[in-house]
Amino acid sequence: MADARQVYIGTDGGATTSKVAAVWADGSPVSTKLLQAPTPSSTGPDAVVASWVAAITTYLEQNGLAWQHVQGVGLSIPGPYLRYGVFGKSPNLPETFIGFDVYTAYANALAGRAARTVPLVVGNDGNFGGVAEAQRVRGAGRASVLMLAPGSGLGCAYVGPDGLPLEGDTLNGMEAAHLPAPLHLLGGIDPYPCGCGRTWGCVEMYTTLAGLPHLIARALQSRPDHELAKPSYAPRQRALALRGLAQKGDPLAIEVFDFQARALGLHVASLMMALDTDFVVIAGGLMDPEATTDAFRARYLTTIRETALPYLWPTQQQRLRIVPASLGDLSQAIGAALVALYQSMARPGVSDRTAS
Numbered sequence: 001m002a003d004a005r006q007v008y009i010g011t012d013g014g015a016t017t018s019k020v021a022a023v024w025a026d027g028s029p030v031s032t033k034l035l036q037a038p039t040p041s042s043t044g045p046d047a048v049v050a051s052w053v054a055a056i057t058t059y060l061e062q063n064g065l066a067w068q069h070v071q072g073v074g075l076s077i078p079g080p081y082l083r084y085g086v087f088g089k090s091p092n093l094p095e096t097f098i099g100f101d102v103y104t105a106y107a108n109a110l111a112g113r114a115a116r117t118v119p120l121v122v123g124n125d126g127n128f129g130g131v132a133e134a135q136r137v138r139g140a141g142r143a144s145v146l147m148l149a150p151g152s153g154l155g156c157a158y159v160g161p162d163g164l165p166l167e168g169d170t171l172n173g174m175e176a177a178h179l180p181a182p183l184h185l186l187g188g189i190d191p192y193p194c195g196c197g198r199t200w201g202c203v204e205m206y207t208t209l210a211g212l213p214h215l216i217a218r219a220l221q222s223r224p225d226h227e228l229a230k231p232s233y234a235p236r237q238r239a240l241a242l243r244g245l246a247q248k249g250d251p252l253a254i255e256v257f258d259f260q261a262r263a264l265g266l267h268v269a270s271l272m273m274a275l276d277t278d279f280v281v282i283a284g285g286l287m288d289p290e291a292t293t294d295a296f297r298a299r300y301l302t303t304i305r306e307t308a309l310p311y312l313w314p315t316q317q318q319r320l321r322i323v324p325a326s327l328g329d330l331s332q333a334i335g336a337a338l339v340a341l342y343q344s345m346a347r348p349g350v351s352d353r354t355a356s
């Protein structure tokens with residue numbers, strides 16, 4: 001008899017490392033172990049697509065599965081895009097990827113390997129990461145979820161009751177890192193120019209590594225004897241050293257991270273006015289238990305919460321839960337697999353079969 005196992009594959013197509021994960025038809029992960037393979041970006045986009053198909057084959061073998069079980073594939077890729085499934089100019093990919101229709105190339109490669117059409121969905125890696133974190137926090141419920149991931153920039157995702165991310169009509173939905181910060185509530189700080197080109201004081205500049213050199217220079221004005229004031233430090237080195245100093249209780253480092261957490265808390269409050277979610281997931285390197293102390297993470301999350309709460313409606317104040325992300329490196333591959341699953345459930349005919 002036919003083997004009824006159904007699996008949905010997620011590929012996280014990072015610039016240097018690609019990852020594969022999968023979920024069953026009920027959304028549970030096939031394995032909590034990722035398959036990771038180097039992305040041969042320098043050899044061109046077709047070689048990258050071929051490497052993804054090979055990685056799926058290896059993943060299937062490792063988990064006692066075969067291509068016949070694959071019901072759909074999702075692909076997480078970094079933006080921006082020219083259109084659905086077509087790379088724009090990404091800071092992390094070689095020029096040969098600009099204008100590459102990764103959707104069509106991957107769909108063809110999957111069909112060639114599986115000897116049939118395999119449904120494929122392509123989406124923003126940050127959004128797909130949000131899909132996976134949202135599934136974790138809301139369980140079987142339908143609560144919506146906002147995810148904010150401060151890192152080198154500020155990743156933002158909104159996941160609705162259907163489990164899918166807000167993408168917008170031009171795939172630029174939820175680029176909330178580039179909304180203006182309420183500078184008057186942040187001590188009247190200057191509007192720092194952002195890498196996106198906007199000069200209105202993008203939130204990203206007050207919450208992430210991108211603006212940290214500015215924030216440190218500002219903090220050093222009142223602490224000129226601090227070790228980071230030494231001229232041997234380049235601005236970027238200062239920014240990278242700050243996280244370690246904060247874990248040791250350095251007052252200047254704590255002051256800067258408190259500022260960033262307040263800025264992020266104000267952003268949570270702004271976004272709640274538009275999105276009204278029960279959950280806010282905070283992701284990114286600061287939430288990595290191997291990179292920061294329990295006390296640091298607790299202080300950061302508490303500051304976000306206490307800053308946001310006064311601006312919310314009473315019902316939101318009661319219901320809002322701000323929680324750290326839990327999936328780490330797994331999230332974007334698992335999210336891609338989940339979106340492939342959700343899309344298959346939404347396709348006419350498939351939902352009719354599974355509903356009975």
Ligand SMILES: [Zn+2]
Pocket residue numbers: 177178194195196197198202204
């Ligand atoms: Zn910006």
